[in-house]
Amino acid sequence: MSKESRRLPDLFGSMVFDEETMKDRLSPSCYKAWKKSVSDSIPLDISTANEIAEAMKQWAVEKGATHYTHWFQPMTGVTAEKHDSFIQPAGGGRVVMEFSGKELVRGESDASSFPSGGLRATFEARGYTAWDPTSFAFIKEKSLCIPTIFCSYSGHALDKKMPLLRSMDAVSKEAVRILRLFGNNTAKRVIAQVGSEQEYFLIDKELYKQREDLIMTGRTLIGAKPPRGQELEDHYYGAIRPRVQSYMQDLDNELWKLGVLSKTKHNEVAPSQHEMAPIFTDANMACDQNQITMEMMKKVADRHGLVCLLHEKPFAGVNGSGKHDNWSLGTDTGENLFKPGSTPRENAQFLLFLTAFIKGVDEYQDMLRATVATPGNDHRLGAQEAPPAVVSIFMGEELSAVIESIIDDTAYTNAGKRTLAIGVDTMPPIPMDNTDRNRTSPMAFTGNKFEFRMVGSSLSISGPNIVLNTMMAEELGRFADELEKSDDFHHDLNALIRRELTAHKRIIFDGNGYDEAWIEEAKRRGLCNNISTVDALPAYITDKNIELFTSHSIYTRDEVYARYNIHVENYTATISMEARTLIDMLRKEILPAVSRYGSTLCRGVEKRKALGFPAKYEEMNALNNCMLTDCLSDACDKLEKDLRIVPSDPEEAMRYCHTVIVPDMNECRSFADELESITARDAWPIPVYSDLLFSEI
Numbered sequence: 097m098s099k100e101s102r103r104l105p106d107l108f109g110s111m112v113f114d115e116e117t118m119k120d121r122l123s124p125s126c127y128k129a130w131k132k133s134v135s136d137s138i139p140l141d142i143s144t145a146n147e148i149a150e151a152m153k154q155w156a157v158e159k160g161a162t163h164y165t166h167w168f169q170p171m172t173g174v175t176a177e178k179h180d181s182f183i184q185p186a187g188g189g190r191v192v193m194e195f196s197g198k199e200l201v202r203g204e205s206d207a208s209s210f211p212s213g214g215l216r217a218t219f220e221a222r223g224y225t226a227w228d229p230t231s232f233a234f235i236k237e238k239s240l241c242i243p244t245i246f247c248s249y250s251g252h253a254l255d256k257k258m259p260l261l262r263s264m265d266a267v268s269k270e271a272v273r274i275l276r277l278f279g280n281n282t283a284k285r286v287i288a289q290v291g292s293e294q295e296y297f298l299i300d301k302e303l304y305k306q307r308e309d310l311i312m313t314g315r316t317l318i319g320a321k322p323p324r325g326q327e328l329e330d331h332y333y334g335a336i337r338p339r340v341q342s343y344m345q346d347l348d349n350e351l352w353k354l355g356v357l358s359k360t361k362h363n364e365v366a367p368s369q370h371e372m373a374p375i376f377t378d379a380n381m382a383c384d385q386n387q388i389t390m391e392m393m394k395k396v397a398d399r400h401g402l403v404c405l406l407h408e409k410p411f412a413g414v415n416g417s418g419k420h421d422n423w424s425l426g427t428d429t430g431e432n433l434f435k436p437g438s439t440p441r442e443n444a445q446f447l448l449f450l451t452a453f454i455k456g457v458d459e460y461q462d463m464l465r466a467t468v469a470t471p472g473n474d475h476r477l478g479a480q481e482a483p484p485a486v487v488s489i490f491m492g493e494e495l496s497a498v499i500e501s502i503i504d505d506t507a508y509t510n511a512g513k514r515t516l517a518i519g520v521d522t523m524p525p526i527p528m529d530n531t532d533r534n535r536t537s538p539m540a541f542t543g544n545k546f547e548f549r550m551v552g553s554s555l556s557i558s559g560p561n562i563v564l565n566t567m568m569a570e571e572l573g574r575f576a577d578e579l580e581k582s583d584d585f586h587h588d589l590n591a592l593i594r595r596e597l598t599a600h601k602r603i604i605f606d607g608n609g610y611d612e613a614w615i616e617e618a619k620r621r622g623l624c625n626n627i628s629t630v631d632a633l634p635a636y637i638t639d640k641n642i643e644l645f646t647s648h649s650i651y652t653r654d655e656v657y658a659r660y661n662i663h664v665e666n667y668t669a670t671i672s673m674e675a676r677t678l679i680d681m682l683r684k685e686i687l688p689a690v691s692r693y694g695s696t697l698c699r700g701v702e703k704r705k706a707l708g709f710p711a712k713y714e715e716m717n718a719l720n721n722c723m724l725t726d727c728l729s730d731a732c733d734k735l736e737k738d739l740r741i742v743p744s745d746p747e748e749a750m751r752y753c754h755t756v757i758v759p760d761m762n763e764c765r766s767f768a769d770e771l772e773s774i775t776a777r778d779a780w781p782i783p784v785y786s787d788l789l790f791s792e793i
């Protein structure tokens with residue numbers, strides 16, 4: 097065993113004030129009080145908070161920390177922190193390191209620069225942060241980070257953590273009701289469990305610095321397809337190159353110190369694209385850890401002379417990056433509720449949870465789609481590399497056959513071998529074939545969990561998981577209402593499952609999601625196909641979806657609108673910023689360069705002719721250059737003109753950006769890319785795709 101691997105268990109979580117550490121460093125009564133506060137979701141009393149704060153501070157100072165920060169997740173989708181040092185004046189010009197329970201559990205920050213979507217009037221600019229004792233504090237760059245929720249004075253959630261915690265409570269409550277119906281009286285909580293696989297690109301920092309578009313927008317706004325793309329498919333799971341290998345090792349070390357269960361790493365489909373997957377944990381922790389992961393991916397890259405791109409589509413014509421959100425429900429006693437069991441009772445329970453999920457996805461498909469709607473993800477969904485914009489569930493052959501036979505009330509034949517009568521109360525063991533991983537499906541059942549594959553690589557996973565949890569809470573709650581009243585549980589359970597599977601089977605699709613024919617078929621089935629962010633976002637504010645959130649106390653109506661407003665404004669802000677960056681690049685780099693190059697070509701034509709030679713090649717080149725340069729210049733003028741008249745109403749502005757600015761940008765791009773392909777390498781002013789993607793990193 098190497099020295100490294102021997103040290104790993106010690107390294108793991110060494111920068112986390114986790115349960116073990118608390119047990120070690122707190123008095124037994126304080127530790128018990130903390131446990132109770134977590135399990136019963138009750139606030140900590142001040143003396144417990146004081147003791148925890150003192151222990152946390154001592155631990156952090158021993159590890160070299162000098163500051164503390166409430167670490168929170170505003171609605172921007174990234175994390176925010178405000179650092180205060182531990183020092184307190186102790187008289188005589190000396191200081192002591194202090195940290196009180198009050199500072200631990202509650203903070204106040206001037207929050208006027210965070211988006212509130214209209215929730216906070218400008219005169220009420222303060223925001224409050226409160227420790228979420230279900231996530232552990234950790235040390236990052238000499239600061240003790242305390243994961244907190246972020247809310248307004250009036251208690252409105254201004255962040256992505258508070259609603260996620262609410263949704264976890266909601267689904268737990270309703271799932272426990274179902275478990276009781278099946279005679280389970282031991283489980284006290286049901287936990288939403290998540291493992292999120294993260295894709296990313298790594299490129300050389302020196303090249304990155306020469307691309308204004310990458311610096312400003314995280315993606316390339318122009319760039320012709322390189323002679324070689326991903327067609328050889330030699331990158332996927334290929335040998336990891338040494339520079340990337342050492343980056344990944346370093347990243348793992350940093351993540352392990354922070355208690356992130358980074359488990360697998362491999363090359364992805366596109367050149368320079370990679371993936372990291374952690375071991376799943378509860379949804380709240382998974383969400384925190386994914387934020388930490390994204391931050392660390394960028395920081396560690398910098399140390400290696402690399403840049404980590406988390407944008408959904410850094411390069412046109414090359415696969416983009418997503419984040420697979422693997423989601424399931426498990427009891428606090430360790431039972432996975434999406435795992436088919438071995439007894440009829442377990443399988444009936446499994447089928448009920450499965451039915452609730454199918455119904456939920458069908459009824460809230462528009463909302464699930466809305467949670468992954470961003471300008472970056474618009475480049476991926478439906479582009480034959482990621483799932484289409486239509487939400488459907490892949491069940492796999494075996495389970496689909498079971499579902500069919502329940503709906504048709506027919507016997508179920510297992511691969512021609514056995515024929516089994518399907519009645520829920522006599523459910524036979526369900527043979528599971530989870531080898532078929534349909535990569536084209538937006539939501540795939542993979543044996544004991546669902547994999548939501550529409551999430552973009554840069555997104556917080558909080559939004560999608562809030563919807564998954566809440567829709568499950570809704571459906572399980574309705575089922576519980578019905579079955580709790582039943583006099584004949586088995587009969588009514590059978591009837592309910594059959595009824596709901598029949599009503600919602602349209603959402604199940606096992607075929608190829610990239611196929612055009614599926615889009616047609618989906619339309620016939622009445623499924624939503626909200627192709628762009630602009631089509632998808634209005635789902636936030638439909639009566640049906642607002643009712644879902646408000647009835648489970650996940651969001652108030654105002655809180656839903658706040659999120660909708662922020663997404664609408666973010667769309668316009670992103671597209672406008674991209675457009676301004678593109679104009680800047682075209683005016684200051686591309687147009688001057690191609691025009692200079694054009695002059696050289698024209699002079700070349702004259703010189704050859706003066707010598708009495710024909711100038712066929714030079715003339716053709718010069719002509720193409722002149723023509724395309726004019727087209728590009730005109731397209732750039734048009735973009736600039738249109739950008740000046742973006743409507744002031746936020747929704748109109750969003751639609752305008754989608755229908756006018758995006759096509760204008762595409763037009764500019766097409767001319768720029770054509771010019772790139774006819775311009776001598778040394779005359780092109782910025783690194784091209786083959787430099788960025790194939791530099792031997």
Ligand code: ADP
Pocket residue numbers: 289290291292293373374375376422423424425432542544545
């Ligand atoms: P792959 O999808 O590449 O075949 P796995 O199925 O092993 O890989 O897991 C992918 C991700 O799903 C990992 O992050 C893993 O921890 C997570 N995962 C596994 N089981 C569950 C579960 N029951 N609930 C949520 N996530 C899970």
Ligand code: MG
Pocket residue numbers: 293420547
């Ligand atoms: Mg996967």
